Structure formats: structure tokens, C-alpha cells
Amino acid sequence: MPFENRVALRGSTRTLLPGSEQISAVDAEEPMLVTVVLRRRAPLPPPEMGRCMTRDQFNSSHGANAGDIAMVQQFAGEYGLTVAGAYAPQRRMVLSGSAANMQRAFGVSLAHYEGPEAGIRYRGREGEISIPSEMQHCIVAVLGLDNRPIAKPHIRYPQAAAATGTFTPPQVAALYGYPTGLTGSGQTVGIIELGGGYSTSDLSTYFGQLGISPTPTVSSVSVDGGINSPGSNADGEVMLDIEVIGSIANRAKIVVYFAPNTDQGFLDAITNAVHDSSNKPSVISISWGGPEDSWT
Numbered sequence: 001m002p003f004e005n006r007v008a009l010r011g012s013t014r015t016l017l018p019g020s021e022q023i024s025a026v027d028a029e030e031p032m033l034v035t036v037v038l039r040r041r042a043p044l045p046p047p048e049m050g051r052c053m054t055r056d057q058f059n060s061s062h063g064a065n066a067g068d069i070a071m072v073q074q075f076a077g078e079y080g081l082t083v084a085g086a087y088a089p090q091r092r093m094v095l096s097g098s099a100a101n102m103q104r105a106f107g108v109s110l111a112h113y114e115g116p117e118a119g120i121r122y123r124g125r126e127g128e129i130s131i132p133s134e135m136q137h138c139i140v141a142v143l144g145l146d147n148r149p150i151a152k153p154h155i156r157y158p159q160a161a162a163a164t165g166t167f168t169p170p171q172v173a174a175l176y177g178y179p180t181g182l183t184g185s186g187q188t189v190g191i192i193e194l195g196g197g198y199s200t201s202d203l204s205t206y207f208g209q210l211g212i213s214p215t216p217t218v219s220s221v222s223v224d225g226g227i228n229s230p231g232s233n234a235d236g237e238v239m240l241d242i243e244v245i246g247s248i249a250n251r252a253k254i255v256v257y258f259a260p261n262t263d264q265g266f267l268d269a270i271t272n273a274v275h276d277s278s279n280k281p282s283v284i285s286i287s288w289g290g291p292e293d294s295w296t
Contacts, residue, residue, distance in 0.1 A: 003078055003132035006107060009139060012129040012296050014146055019116030026110040026123060028100035033084060033224070035264045036072055037141040038064040038091045055277060059089035068138040069093065075132060079105035090271040091140075106130065108145055115148070122148035141296070144264035150295065151194055151261060151288040153237030168210060169247035184252025190273040190281030191241050191254065194226070194261035194288050196234025198242055206243055207250070216246035218254045221276070223269045226258035241287055255279045261288075263295060 040062045053061075069086050072093050076083050081097035095102075103110055107130030114121050124146050131139055158166070167175070198218070207215045220228040230238075238256070245254055255276070259269035266288075273284050 003075055003134065005133040006130045007133045007136045008128040009131050009136075009142060012142065013127060014125050014296055016113060016124055016126060017115045017120070017122075017148060020113040020124065023112045023114050023121070026099045026103075026112060028098060030099040032097060032099055032102050032144065033264075034095045034102060034106075034142060034144040035268060036093045036095060036139060037143065037267070038068045038072070038093065039138050039140055040091060041065045055089075055275065055280070059275070063089040064091040064093075065138070071135060071138060075105070075135065081105060087271075087275070089275050092268070092271055102145060106142055106145060110145060120149060122146070124148060141267075143267055144262065147260070147262045147264070149261045150263045150266055151290040153196070153234050153288055155237045155240055155287075157236070169244045170210065173248045178248060182249070184249025186251075187249070187283065188253040188255055188279050188281040189245050189249065190276070190279070190284045191238075191245070191256045192266070192269045192273065192284065192286040192288065193234075193238050193241070193256055193258050194265060194269070195229075196232050196236075196238040197228040197230035197258070198235070198238050198256070199230050202239065203242060203246070206239075207246060210247055212247055212250050214250065216242075216250045216252070216254055218242055218246070218256065219279075220256045220258055221272065221279070223257055223259035223272050224265050226260050226265060226269070228256065228258055237287060241285060245285065253279070255281060 041064065042061055044062055066088070069088060073083050073086070076095050079097070080101040081095045083093060084096040085094040087093070099110060108125045108127070110123055110125050112121065113124045129142050129145070131142070200218070203218060204215055242254060242256065245252070257269045257273050259265035270284070273281055
């Protein structure tokens, strides 16, 4: 029988957030979406100044292998999972199914936990993910079994005493010698956001007060159900990202990719932005982050 022999997925060891308490076991029928990341068809060449590839060249040379995709499809069927999406250029497959089948497929035990910080609840696991030995060379990562928050915005609000010496983004650009006369025309800047949102009217007011004309074009893309949802502390991070970019390169198209704040959401947002053949961002900005030891 295929897929009977098991090995640990390299680098997949998880520990619970310190101070977490288990709330409940995961319901066997809880629906789940998991991202499986596959190896590249061929490794990337070392970076070289001045050398670049088109998206089509990159996809054809460094996307996922069709044989690897077929193997994951067979594996999913064996465990009652459905392939919800297969994206060869992104080396990404999305599997859907019940929590019970996901736990069987990847050899994990899942439960719901309450984290040490107020308001943090997540589905978590401990130990390693296991995969069939036939797949150990083609699977790089399995994301989404554990959906704890993985990053946070790093905006800092000034204290009252420090608020007297502030700079606008164009003033900061001038201090750093940013070239004048460059507007970003013809370019698209993608911004990764893992929460919060922006208000178009607030952006118009901000750019108007700075005399930025024309007002930058801003749109949003939903990834894994993440949406532009203003109304939280993360709004400051989202608005700051857009305002800095739009104030300095006001003719660049700005596209904001909203995704859940999980390892799965973070990766899916980046791969969606990199491979967005509609908006075609040439620059991607990420201001959310976290320490490396919080990742698998």
C-alpha cells in the first residue's frame, strides 16, 4: 500500500506558546484548509546584479514539478482530503478536509488553546508533522494546521513629549537623498498586511494635506479570506505603509494584500503577490514581522 511508511517532516517541530492553556479538543468535523509547499523544479541561481527573469521564465524554470503535484493529489485522496487549489508557479497546494482527516494525514494531534496574551486563541499542535516517505523530498512545508498569530505590526506611537519633532515622508525622503522627479509611474507596489485596514477617505485627507497630487491609486486583494477591515490597532500600520509609499511615489499603483495573521496566511500573501499576473507588483513591502524562533 502507498503512503504507509512515515518520516518526520524536516523542520516542522512545534511547541506551544509559553503560558498557553488548552481550551478544548478540535472537533473531528471542523473544516480546515492547509497549504502544502513543494520543492522547486530547479533551484534558483545565485543573485547577480542586473540579471532578472520575467514571471513566465521564473514560473517555467522554478515552479513545482507536475509529478510532485500528482503525488500530493493521490495522497490527499487516500486520506479523504480534497485539493482545493494547485498552483504550480507558487509551488503551493491547498488541501481541504475535516480536522480528523487532517490529523490522520499529517500525524498530528490538534487542540484549541488560549495564549498568554489577552484575546489570543489558536488551534495548535506539538511535535513534528509526519508525511509518507515517498514525499519527503518533494514537500518543503505544511502550513495551517497550527493557526497561531505569527507576526505583529511594529508601529510605534510617539509620547506626548516627543511629538514636537516630526517629519513627513517627503521630508524623510529628502533627508535620505531620495532622487527628485521619480514618481513611480508605471510601477506597482505590493504591501503585505496581516490585519487591520485603511479608509479611502482618510487617505484622501492625508495626501491632500501634504499636497500630493494626483492622489495615489490604492486597491486591495483578499488572500485566504483576509480583507480590508479597519477598526483595530493594526490600522495604524496599514495606513502608515500606504501613506509613506504614496507620498514618495504617488503615481505608482499600490495594491494591499490582506491575509490572516498565521504562517499559512503570511506565506500565501507573499506568493500571491509575487505571482499576481494581473497587478504585477515590481516591489513588495512587508512591515509586519516576528522573531525567527517563532516559526517552524
